[in-house]
């Protein structure tokens with residue numbers, strides 16, 4: 001009797017600990033309306049002084065985990081529905097480049113732990129993340145094996161951590177995106193969001209069009225397909241129109257918040273007239289940053305196309321995410337502090353603003 005009672009208690013205890021997460025999952029949320037996902041953490045952490053431009057490996061995970069947690073909180077406060085684990089570029093190839101392969105497992109685990117904690121506290125979705133390996137080469141069998149290994153282990157760690165879904169992002173090769181999707185399907189049981197990047201060239205490095213790439217991903221079982229990073233709002237829109245027409249599944253759009261142009265359609269191609277037309281990427285992009293109004297307009301245009309998975313990638317600050325959310329008619333907590341110029345010292349219309357100030361307005 002005693003041992004039965006004890007085993008019942010322990011099994012109840014186990015059930016309580018393993019209780020599944022009750023918030024609606026990604027697909028349910030997408031069926032109900034847009035889902036906002038803040039990305040681009042590595043760029044923002046570089047600006048804040050916690051990792052180095054160039055390698056862009058988030059060493060901040062071990063050096064200042066509290067900064068990563070606060071960044072997640074800032075983006076949720078600004079309207080992100082998702083807390084995506086900062087495992088971007090925490091794969092063995094990038095760690096090999098900076099000589100820190102031994103930190104592979106701890107860095108992945110820390111990133112997932114932090115994101116899980118924030119997601120559960122804020123009732124946002126907890127997303128895992130895998131990305132471009134930078135060694136994919138369709139003609140190099142050894143490299144392809146290593147790509148498989150990178151995806152398998154990172155998907156495994158994400159699945160262990162109990163992610164709600166996994167994002168695979170920023171691929172230049174359609175076939176590498178397909179490999180990432182295959183790993184998510186094989187080594188986890190959660191939905192897959194697969195996004196790739198379009199550079200100056202209109203097609204993927206395999207020669208596939210973005211629409212064709214999305215069709216292949218959809219056929220291979222992706223739940224959400226689309227484009228992230230590299231292109232700004234203006235040069236991502238034509239691609240999105242093609243993709244939305246080409247697939248039946250949900251579509252994702254996460255541009256960079258930079259003013260890219262038809263002549264320089266990706267943020268890596270932007271050159272700055274101020275400085276001898278030098279390449280602006282990555283630390284001279286400030287003059288090209290989109291305004292909040294531009295990000296709000298992007299959200300409205302993409303939503304009007306029927307694109308439900310929306311976010312912003314490298315270069316996004318919380319103010320951009322708030323603007324995107326407000327463009328969709330949301331009022332995240334940070335909207336409490338959205339601009340109200342009626343009380344401005346010179347431009348204000350509030351009756352408490354003195355005429356001595358407002359009369360000087362035209363001279364400002």
Ligand SMILES: [Zn+2]
Nearest residue numbers: 040229313314
């Ligand atoms: Zn990005």
